[in-house]
Amino acid sequence: xxxxxxxxxxxxxxxxxxxxxxxxxxxxxxxxxxxxxxxxxxxxxxxxxxxxxxxxxxxxxxxxxxxxxxxxxxxxxxxxxxxxxxxxxxxxxxxxxxxxxxxxxxxxxxxxxxxxxxxxxxxxxxxxxxxxxxxxxxxxxxxxxxxxxxxxxxxxxxxxxxxxxxxxxxxxxxxxxxxxxxxxxxxxxxxxxxxxxxxxxxxxxxxxxxxxxxxxxxxxxxxxxxxxxxxxxxxxxxxxxxxxxxxxxxxxxxxxxxxxxxxxxxxxxxxxxxxxxxxxxxxxxxxxxxxxxxxxxxxxxxxxxxxxxxxxxxxxxxxxxxxxxxxxxxxxxxxxxxxxxxxxxxxxxxxxxxxxxxxxxxxxxxxxxxxxxxxxxxxxxxxxxxxxxxxxxxxxxxxxxxxxxxxxxxxxxxxxxxxxxxxxxxxxxxxxxxxxxxxxxxxxxxxxxxxxxxxxxxxxxxxxxxxxxxxxx
Numbered sequence: 178x179x180x181x182x183x184x185x186x187x188x189x190x191x192x193x194x195x196x197x198x199x200x201x202x203x204x205x206x207x208x209x210x211x212x213x214x215x216x217x218x219x220x221x222x223x224x225x226x227x228x229x230x231x232x233x234x235x236x237x238x239x240x241x242x243x244x245x246x247x248x249x250x251x252x253x254x255x256x257x258x259x260x261x262x263x264x265x266x267x268x269x270x271x272x273x274x275x276x277x278x279x280x281x282x283x284x285x286x287x288x289x290x291x292x293x294x295x296x297x298x299x300x301x302x303x304x305x306x307x308x309x310x311x312x313x314x315x316x317x318x319x320x321x322x323x324x325x326x327x328x329x330x331x332x333x334x335x336x337x338x339x340x341x342x343x344x345x346x347x348x349x350x351x352x353x354x355x356x357x358x359x360x361x362x363x364x365x366x367x368x369x370x371x372x373x374x375x376x377x378x379x380x381x382x383x384x385x386x387x388x389x390x391x392x393x394x395x396x397x398x399x400x401x402x403x404x405x406x407x408x409x410x411x412x413x414x415x416x417x418x419x420x421x422x423x424x425x426x427x428x429x430x431x432x433x434x435x436x437x438x439x440x441x442x443x444x445x446x447x448x449x450x451x452x453x454x455x456x457x458x459x460x461x462x463x464x465x466x467x468x469x470x471x472x473x474x475x476x477x478x479x480x481x482x483x484x485x486x487x488x489x490x491x492x493x494x495x496x497x498x499x500x501x502x503x504x505x506x507x508x509x510x511x512x513x514x515x516x517x518x519x520x521x522x523x524x525x526x527x528x529x530x531x532x533x534x535x536x537x538x539x540x541x542x543x544x545x546x547x548x549x550x551x552x553x554x555x556x557x558x559x560x561x562x563x564x565x566x567x568x569x570x571x572x573x574x575x576x577x578x579x580x581x582x583x584x585x586x587x588x589x590x591x592x593x594x595x596x597x598x599x600x601x602x603x604x605x606x607x608x609x610x611x612x613x614x615x616x617x618x619x620x621x622x623x624x625x626x627x628x629x630x631x632x633x634x635x636x637x638x639x640x641x642x643x644x645x646x647x648x649x650x
Contacts, residue, residue, distance in 0.1 A: 179514035182217035182226055184208055192219030198358055202498070202604055205527045214533065215513045221360075224519035229528045231557040233510040237502060237521055238557070238565030245502035248520045253356030254606060256365055257349045257379065260422060261429025262570060272411055273426060274570070276418055280405040281570050286577055287474040288400060292328040293578050294471035296321060297585045304590060304618060313613040314592060315443040318582075319343050322435035322442070325578060330430055331389045332401040338385065345378035346432055352378075354605045386427045390420075403427065430571070436607055437496035438575045443614050444494040445486055445583055448541050450594045450616065454634045455543060456587060458482050460621070461632070463588035472581050482633050483584045485543035487576065491561035493541065495525035498608040500563060525560045526608065534558045544633060592616045 185208050187193040196204040197220065205227055208216045214230035228234050237245055246266050255264040262273055279285070300321050304312075323342060327335030335342065352375045356362045365372050389403060398404045406426060410417055418426065449456040462482045477484075501522050508515040515521060530538040534555070535545070544550065562569035569575075586592075595615050603611035 179509045179512055181224065181516065182215045182513040183212045184217040187219055191221060194220045202526060202602060205524050206530070209527050209531070214531070215510055224516050225522060226515050226519055227522045227524065228510070229524070229531050230510070231534070231555040234523055234560070234564065235557045236510055237523070241508060242565050244505050244508055245521065246505065248501035248503045250357040250501055253353030257353055258429045258432065259425030261425040263429050263433060273422060275411055276409040277406065277426060277570060279409065280402045281574060283573055286574050289329040289574070290472065290474040290577065290581065293325050293581050294585065296324045296328060297582050298471055301585065301589050305620065309619050311595065311615055312618055314446050314616045315439065315610050315614040318439035318442045319435065321582065322439040322578070326431055326434040330402045330427070330434065332399045332403070333389060341381055342385065345381040346436065348374055348378040350605050350607070382428050383424070386424055386431070390423065402430070434571055438578055440494070440496045440607055440609055441487060441491055441579050442582055443610055445490040445579070446586070446592050446616065447594065447600060447614060448490055448493070449486065449587065450592055452541055455486060456591070458633050459486055459584065459587045463584040467584065467588065472584065477577055477580055480580050480584050482543070483580045484576070485546040485633065487579045487583060488546035489541060489543040492529040492545070492559060494608055495529060495561045496607050497563070498526040498604050499524040523560065528558065528560060589621060591619045591621055593619065
C-alpha cells in the first residue's frame, strides 16, 4: 500500500514551515539528499510533496496533469497578474493559450531578432562611452530585456520607463512572495502601508498597459505581439480576447518576459567571469560568426557555444526555481501517495543539481548541452521552462534573446567579479542575485581576443567548489 513519502520531521505542529521561510533552497536540497527524490514535508496542517524524480515529475505534469491545478502560493501572483497564462486555470487558460500561441511561433519570433540586436547594440554603445567602470549587471540586464520586450510586444521604446517599471515589479514580486508565505495574508483591499505601496506599483503597470492598448487601437495594426493578440480569434468560438484578459496577458508577458531572461543573462555573465576558458570560447565564436555586425535570425543556430552556456546557466540558476501544483484527488508516484489537496513542488533548482542525474552537479560544464549529451538525458531532468501542457509559451523567445545578447556582450566587453564579492541567491517568485550583481566592465583588447578559435573547451572535470555559491546569506 502506498504511504506518504518520508521527509524531515520539523517542529511539532509547525513542521518545516520556518525552515521553508528562512531558506527554502537549503531545506529542499538537504531534504532530497537525506530522503530521496520524493520527499514529504509537513507545513502546519498542509502536506507538501517535493519531486526530483523525472518519471514522477512526468506523471504529474503530463500523464495525470488534469488532477493538478496551481497551488495556493499563486494567490499573490494572481492578484498582480490577473488571469494571464501563468496564473489562470481550466477553460480560461486553454482559451488564452489558443489565442496567444500563434504569436510565439518560431517564424514570428524571427521578426523580433532585429529588435533584440538593436537594443543590445545601443546598450553596448552606452557602455563604451561611459568607459571601464563598475556596474550592476543585473540592473543593466533588467533594463535591456525590458526594452526588448517593449519593442517586441508593444512596438514601444520603454527605456525611459524602465526604472519606474523595474521598481514596480520589485514591489509586486516581494508582495506576492510575502502574501504566499503569510500564515494570515492581509487582503490587498485593506489599506496597510504595504498594500498602498502595491496599489501604486499596480497603477504604474496598468497605466503603461492601458496606454499601449489605447494607442494601438488609435494607430492601427503593427507587426508586434500586441496587434496579434488584439486581432486573435478563438478557432473554436470565434471570440476575441476581452479587454480584461488582454490586460492580464500583457502585464504577464511584460513582467515575466524580461525578468526571467534578465536573471539568466546576469548569472551567465557571472559564471563566465569565473570560467575564462568559456568566456574566450563564446567570444571566439561570436567574432567568427558575427564579425562586427548585428545578428540576424540565421545566426542563432550558428552560436552553439553561447547557447550551451545559457542552457548550463539555467541548469545551475533556473529563473523559476520552483513551481507548484495542488492535487485535486489522491494520486500515487511509485510507492508513495500524494494526498488529496497536498501541494506538489517541482524545484528545477534542486532537480538540476541532483547527483543521481548529473555528473559533478555543482560544476559549470556547458558540454552537458551538446546535441549528443541531450539525446541521452531524460526529458524531465531539465525543466527551466516547466513541462507538459503548461510549458512556458515564451521559451523560444527567451532562448533566442539570451543567446544573441550574450554573444554580443562578450564579443565587445569583459566583465569581472569584484574581488571578495560572494554571490547570494534571492528565491522570490524568480531566482535573483541578492542585492544585484556588481561587476567590473572592461573593453576588450587585442590580448583578450587571442582565443583558441571558436571551439568549446573540453568537458570540465573541475571540482564542485569551482562554481559553488552561498544560497542565502
